[in-house]
Amino acid sequence: MSSDATDSGETADAPPGDGTPDPVRVAELEARIETLETRLAEVEAEADGGDREMVIIATQGTLDMAYPPLILASTAAAFGWDVTVFHTFWGLDVLHEEASESLAVSSVGNPNLSVPNAVAALPGMDRVTTAMLERRIDDEDVATIEELRETCLEMGVELQACQMTMDLFEYDDEPFHDEVTTGVGAATALERMADADVQLLV
Amino acid sequence: MVTEREPTETLDVKGESCPMPVVRTKQAVDDLDGGSLLEVHATDEGSVSDIDGWASGTPGVALVGQDERTVDGETVYVHHVEVEE
Numbered sequence: 168m169s170s171d172a173t174d175s176g177e178t179a180d181a182p183p184g185d186g187t188p189d190p191v192r193v194a195e196l197e198a199r200i201e202t203l204e205t206r207l208a209e210v211e212a213e214a215d216g217g218d219r220e221m222v223i224i225a226t227q228g229t230l231d232m233a234y235p236p237l238i239l240a241s242t243a244a245a246f247g248w249d250v251t252v253f254h255t256f257w258g259l260d261v262l263h264e265e266a267s268e269s270l271a272v273s274s275v276g277n278p279n280l281s282v283p284n285a286v287a288a289l290p291g292m293d294r295v296t297t298a299m300l301e302r303r304i305d306d307e308d309v310a311t312i313e314e315l316r317e318t319c320l321e322m323g324v325e326l327q328a329c330q331m332t333m334d335l336f337e338y339d340d341e342p343f344h345d346e347v348t349t350g351v352g353a354a355t356a357l358e359r360m361a362d363a364d365v366q367l368l369v
Numbered sequence: 370m371v372t373e374r375e376p377t378e379t380l381d382v383k384g385e386s387c388p389m390p391v392v393r394t395k396q397a398v399d400d401l402d403g404g405s406l407l408e409v410h411a412t413d414e415g416s417v418s419d420i421d422g423w424a425s426g427t428p429g430v431a432l433v434g435q436d437e438r439t440v441d442g443e444t445v446y447v448h449h450v451e452v453e454e
Contacts, residue, residue, distance in 0.1 A: 242388040245395035246427050308384045318392055 219248040221365040224356060228257030230270040230300055230312070236369045237261070237315035243365075244322035251363075252319070253356040255329035258369075262328050264342045267312055271297040320346045327351045371434035371449045376408035377401060383412045383445060390416040391423045394450060398430055403454040406433070411446045420448045429453050 212218055221243045225236040236252050243250045260266035274280055274287035274296045286292065304311065310318070319326060327348040333339070340349050360366045380397045382390045390411045397407055409420065417435060424432035434449040 238388045241392050242423075245388070245391045245423060247395075307386060309386045310389055315388075318389075322392065322396070 220363040221248050221250050222360045222363045223252045224368045225252050225254045225258035226256045227369060228260035230272050230297060233261045233270055233312050237319055240324045241315060241319050241322060244324050250324045251327060251359050253327045255332050259328055259332045262326055262343050262347050272300050371436040371447055374406055377405035379408045381410050383410055386413050387415050391419050394420060398452055401452045403452055405452045407450045409448040412443060416446050424450060
């Protein structure tokens with residue numbers, strides 16, 4: 168703040184001589200103040216968490232990797248955020264009524280399982296490790312994928328199914344829940360992501 | 370500590386894990402009028418931090434108290450959530 172701007176209310180570029188402010192300049196400044204006040208109100212509303220948006224791109228269809236997008240989506244919806252989950256490639260199986268009931272974990276090349284690869288590759292091992300994980304989920308009262316998916320829809324999360332992947336896997340609309348959005352592609356996802364506060368690829 | 374005030378509604382999410390305590394709390398709050406007090410009973414230890422974080426980041430609700438009780442040998446986390454007018 169300079170001292171000559173505070174003493175008389177005159178600015179340096181006011182017309183010299185008569186001391187009255189230029190009405191055009193005043194109108195310009197008033198318009199500018201109005202714009203800034205509107206923007207400030209928007210920024211304050213965003214800071215309050217009122218209008219937050221999140222987009223998750225869900226690409227994985229294993230039982231373990233199906234969880235994070237749905238957990239984050241339902242929690243964000245609980246915060247009142249506007250949430251979209253775009254399911255592509257194997258992520259599509261999470262929305263598919265039949266496929267989502269048989270999501271599995273892979274034993275081979277999974278360093279989190281204490282099973283040597285030579286054993287993990289034996290026929291039926293994926294079924295064993297999947298059954299183990301399902302039992303843990305049940306014992307610990309963790310919600311099932313189906314429960315989480317239904318909860319997300321109840322809470323207004325938009326679950327989208329990538330049209331290209333649907334064509335690739337030869338899925339039609341039928342096996343998907345009525346509330347799942349079909350007929351969308353990468354451009355739809357990107358447009359939402361550009362406007363979103365949180366964007367995640369899982 | 371939880372408030373002495375009588376809750377308007379009690380929500381039982383005992384046995385449910387993340388994210389359900391927060392999700393069910395939000396759903397219950399949506400059905401309540403301004404000024405109501407919701408009491409949530411959870412066994413998920415993470416609900417202490419999660420419901421606090423959720424209430425701080427959600428307009429229109431305030432966490433007014435949290436407590437821990439032992440019921441039949443099990444720890445129950447009690448949360449008091451107020452719906453703002």
